[in-house]
Amino acid sequence: MHTTLVTVDTLAAHLTDSRWLIVDCRFDLTQPAAGEAAYGAGHIPGAIYAHLDRDLSSPITPSTGRHPLPDPERFAQTLSRWGVGADTQVIAYDADNGMYASRLWWLLRWVGHRAVAVLDGGFKAWTAANQPTGTEIPARSPTRFQARPDRDLWLDADQVQARVQQPDWRLLDARAPERFLGKVEPLDKVAGHVPGARNHPFSTNLTSDGRFGAPEELRRRYEQSQAGVADDHTIVMCGSGVTACHLLLALEVAGKPGARLYAGSWSEWITDARRGVATTD
DSSP states (O other): OOOSEEEEHHHHHTTTOOOOOEEEOOOOTTTTTHHHHHHHHSSTOOOOOHHHHSSSOOOOTTTTTTTTTHHHHHHHHHHHHTTTTOOOEEEOOSSSSSTHHHHHHHHHHHOOOEEEEETTHHHHHHHHTTTOOOOOOOOOOOOOOOOOOOGGEEEEEHHHHHHTEEEOOOEEEEEEEHTTTTSSSSSSSSSSTTTTTTOOGGGGGOTTTTTTOOOOHHHHHHHHTTTTTOOGGGGOOOSSSSSSSHHHHHHHHTTTTOOOOEEEEHHTTTTTTGGGBBBOO
């Protein structure tokens, strides 16, 4: 069972394995139709497509962030339609860096399915290795997936607010430094970060070719950001709860499980002005 990352070679060796499900998660926050269009133009053979807004999130409300967690039962229906069973090995991939594939990785773990991994380097690595692509949309036999959501894996805004100023808790923000500091904000109405949070850009998880760094290097970087705080007292966030999952995957790769997701993240935090905004470290 693969539970964090798989290589191109490993996936290629299982390309025709009916027990494996490949899911294309390519997406663009500024062009929501782009990922599905890219899938239609060519994808890993046998892959189905997962749309971030439609399949991996719930509808936005005035009090939520941009990508609320999907309703567990509705998500279970999606997984059933995809043919995910108890023994299905799911492999998620996106264009290159795992930003969107990590969302599906975490969601599956949240509802109780551990056999899920991300293709390291994504579609870019697959094509660079001269592996085949196709345009056929596969037909899979439906299953009856039973969701067992673990509420302990994520926190809401009130829970984060109660913990972020405590010295034995650490909130890590996965956004780029310029967004964290409020110098630019391309997606949300308010710029800045949660007071007390520390910046840990998701890009620091990656090497120059878009693959995850070595476990020991990831561990070193996270230990520096955590500054002595335990893994199970570490919370991760981003703009809307998507890129934060990349931090959770990297922590697992580093052998540091137990951190939790602030699911609503910055775009939820700013729906209530009483929560406060910071623009300095």
